[in-house]
Amino acid sequence: MKKEVIAVLGAGSWGTALAHVAAENGHDVRLWTYKPAQVNEINNEHLNRAYLGEVAIDPNVVATADMQVAVKDATIVLSVVPTKATREVAHQLAGVLDTLDQKVTLVAATKGIEPDTYKRPSEMLTEEVAPKNRRGVGIIAGPSHAEGVIKHDPTLVTMVSENIQIAEQMQAAFSNQFFRAYTNTDLVGSEFGGALKNVIAIGAGAIDALGYDANAKAALFTRGLAEISRLGQAFGANPITFMGLAGVGDLFVTATSVHSRNFRAGVQLGKGKSVAEVIADMGMVIEGISTTKVVHELGQLKHVPMPITDAIYDVLYEGKNTKEVVTALMDRELQQEGK
Structure with a gap:
């Protein structure tokens, strides 16, 4: 395996887990966060308690609050910040890369769609970082909760880029005995799958809280996947992608696991909490x-x-009762399954 210098921007649960995998593979890994206290905790205690509790992080992960220190000499840069911060951080990264006169492989590991512009993470990176500073752009997709990855739960992901050589570079850098990466070239489908499954996962949590059993969950899962596929194809996605790791795989893990914030948010909504209460409680x-608002608008x-x-x-967004919307869905006009 070729040794890479890898910068991970964002020290949440997923960014930390990816940094951990890369460090275990022997790469030179720098983890950027804007929080000095988090830098100290990761470097001195090898923990990130706010996101991963008492699970130890590979001691070769070096945290820093200085993006230029994180990125200098990096061959791969991962953006793992929330969707709402992706463009801002990418803009900051663009300035750093320009100062360093450096060209990197850019990888988005965030699953969402930017409000108002409807841009996917890979598109935001491409728009913000000049061509002279990027070899190519890719994403990491698939069913991969950070809590399982860092504990060596066998995990399969797909490394996606329209340039197969970029996808293969990512695949080689991150694959190991516990974290197996495939490659794919369908950025549109993989990013739509990763974003839209979060919407369906909220619904899955809500029906779980309402006490519905396997029939209802299977119905939501199947028809939810149909919606994801329909909208993705409207933007040019390959329908086969939704049958793979970035589609059905990611939907399954996000709509069934207590590690999923979206599932847990749905559970609280199903129990009658307001959106504001759910956001405050989740932290x-x-x-x-x-993403629900964005997808609702894109569908229209x-x-x-x-x-x-x-x-x-x-x-x-309209304050409707969860059980009432389930009833309304069941009362819709009858139709063929393929529609």
Whole structure:
């Protein structure tokens, strides 16, 4: 395995877990965070308690609050900040790379869509970082909760880039006995799958809280995947992508696991908490809440039927009762399954 210098921007649970995997693989890993206290905790105690509790981080992960220190000489730079911060951090990174006169492989590991612009993470990186400073752009997709990755739960992901050589570089850098990476070239489908599954996961948590059993969960999962695929294809995605790790795989893990913030948010909504109460209680970014609004708007823009997304939108943004929207979904006009 070729040794890489890898900068990870964002020391949340997923950024820390990816830094941990890269360090275990023998790479030179720098983890950037804007929080000095977090830098000290990671470097001195090899812990990131706010996100991963008492699980130890590989001691070769070096944290810093100076982005230039993190990025200097890096061959791969991962952006693992929330969607709402992706463009701002990418803009800052662009300035650092320009100062260093450095060219890197850019990788987005965030799953969401930017409000208002409707841009995917890879598009934001491409728009903000000049061509002279990037070899290529890719993403990490697939079913991969940080809590499992850092504990060596066998995990499969897909490294996605329109340039297969970039995807293969990422695959080689991160694959090991516990973290197996495949490659894919469908950026559109992989990013839509990663973003939209968060919406369906909120619904899955809500119906779990309402006490519905396997029939209802299977219905939500199956018809939710149909919505993800329909909208993705409207933007040019390969439908096969939604049958793989970035589609059904990511949806399954996010819509069934207690490690999923979106699932947990849905549980609280199903128990009658307000959106404001759920956000305050979670203490971390719940990507599916903002993504629901974006997807609701994209469905209208492309004239793609999104009944489950629209129902979740009604709960989140119109204050409707969770059980009532489930009943409304069941009472919709009957139709063929493929529509």
